[in-house]
Amino acid sequence: MSFLLKPWIAGLLLLCPVSCRTVDRGDTNIMIYQLDVIHYRIRMDIDNRDQRITGTTDIQFRALKNLTRLAFNFEGLQIDSCRMDNREVQFNRKEGFLWVVPGNQVQAGSHHIVTVKYSGIPSDGLIIGQNKYGHFSAFSDNWANRARHWFPSIDHPSDKASVSFEITVPAGYEVVANGNTTKTTTLGGRSTYFLEEINPIPTYCMVVGVCDFSIHPEVTPTDVPLTYYTFPEDSLQAVLGFARSVDMVQFYDSLVGPYPYSKLALVQSSTRFGGMENASAIFFPEDSPLFAVGDAGEVTLAHEIAHQWFGDAITQSDWSELWLSEGFATYFSFLYFEAKDGTARFDELLTAARNRYEKQSSKSRPVIDTGYAALADLLNVENYQKGALFLHALRIRIGDEAWFSGIRRYYKGFKHGNATTADFEQIMSEASDTDLKPFFDRWLTKPGIPE
Ligand SMILES: [Zn+2]
Known part of the structure; x- marks a missing residue:
């Protein structure tokens, strides 16, 4: 960042x-080193009429110890149901945690899936509203511990996991997130984008971005697809601002080792930071100097790209x-x-x-x-x-x-x-x-x- x-x-x-x-620093979870999340599957419906979302997250995990209850970081949104391995389970909420009571003891080494359905307006972590030009937009901004406001997780950098998204938005808007877009479907005026990051990444780097983007593809000499997602009003300036990004990816690739992900998106967004290194989808604030005349943003650009190796791939x-x-x-x-x-x-x-x-x-x-x-x-x-x-x-x-x-x-x-x-x-x-x-x-x- x-x-x-x-x-x-x-x-x-x-x-x-x-x-x-x-x-309470909000920097831990009692389950760290007691269970290991392997994969998050995040399904979410986002509308441009209000800031309300409906979501379902599957948390696929392996128990590292025998457990009688599980705790996930999850704050704010209403929980509509909670299941484990397709069976309704008891749950309660306390001090920022969703406690799941499976009924039977969870055995060390066993694999399970907890499925949480929820709805409401995220109070933080997923900012839904309008961009600076008055167009509908939704952007995650998780650092350091704000992912918990829009999906349940072990919200700590030590528990990395792969992640897949199924994000439904009004037709005409595009979705960018970590990993590759595997499929897009449109039905009844709504489009669903399927994306998947197969490598484990920390929860603070798991993000979605929704907007009517201008999309500009570049290709690096190492064949990593590099794409700019910017507001149409700023897209020409962004091509100049991001001009050295291909060279930067190539530079770190040859200096440190192969770029860790299958794509890189550079995204104009609503992040409160000068830049946020989300794995394979770097978010820049909408008023970044990268979208203005001059080269004032290029050190930040190199910093966020270097994070893909340090911070994201090695956390x-x-x-x-x-x-x-x-x-x-x-x-x-x-x-x-x-x-x-x-x-x-x-x-x-x-x-x-x-x-x-x-x-x-x-x-x-x-x-x-x-x-x-x-x-x-x-x-x-x-x-x-x-x-x-x-x-x-x-x-x-x-x-x-x-x-x-x-x-x-x-x-x-x-x-x-x-x-x-x-x-x-x-x-x-x-x-x-x-x-x-x-x-x-x-x-x-x-x-x-x-x-
Ligand atoms: Zn940084």
Whole structure:
């Protein structure tokens, strides 16, 4: 995600002192490591007459322990029915969780499907309304824990799953989501779009977008279909704004390893962030500089594209290690400009990161920080700028050959999974034949930048 933030986050950062640390951070689920979601099937009907949705989500999972009840993050919408393996089951709701009581004990190792039918107006996570030109639009905006407002899930980055969508909208509107469009049907003035992402992705990256888009296809030299979904009024400018995207995908593909998904959509949307790296469908805000004259958005574009490898394909096991996503995307955006625009541009970006860090860091918190008060607090210069500066210091410490070879090994080993800082440290130590633990600890577990 791009650290260009709407005022609400800046407000949160100011209004959330250490004292509110006891408040529920909404960053966990008791079922983590007790069950493993394998697949979400999300069926949803969205209308342009009001903001109401009707939805049905199948959660296909494997029990990791013997369980007598299950908890899913799900907030706001009315539940119309809840079934498990096609049988009506008891459920109740408490403090943001949907508790499912299966009746019989769920055995460790067994596979099941919980089906939840629901309806209502999502209070967050799926923004249904009008775009800036007054046209009907609906866009998901989940980071960090807002997917729970429009589908039930284990809403934590450690439980990645594949996802399929069946989204019904008034005919004439297009739907974009993660993965490939497998089928489209139209009946009685309504169109249904079927999409599927077969690789496991985190829930905060599972999104749908609905609008009367202008659709512009590009193809990368590695045959990854790259498509722009923008508002018709901004589509010509978007072609200029996104002009380097093909080259960026190609660059990371050859530097790090094969692009992890079967397509990439660049979408003009309603996200509150400067850009949101949703797996295979990056969302940009409707007023992004990418849709205006000039090249002000290209660092954000590179950042969100780099996230497809780091954050999406390799996901941090816990929010406290968000630097594995944001520090990487920040530094890898710099690497694109180093390779393409030269070292002067690279130095400029690094210096700007350092200056921003010096200006905004409290120098009282480490990069790996379990003591945050709210997830939004993690959108800070420790995870972004210091994370990037650390990757650069590590590159200088072990040299380009070991650094790039370690990065490639890390991607190959953890692609479509989760990683911790310890996993990354071990691979980089092996790649450089050096014990890097003290170096990692000094940078990542202590405040400030080492001398
Ligand atoms: Zn980011």
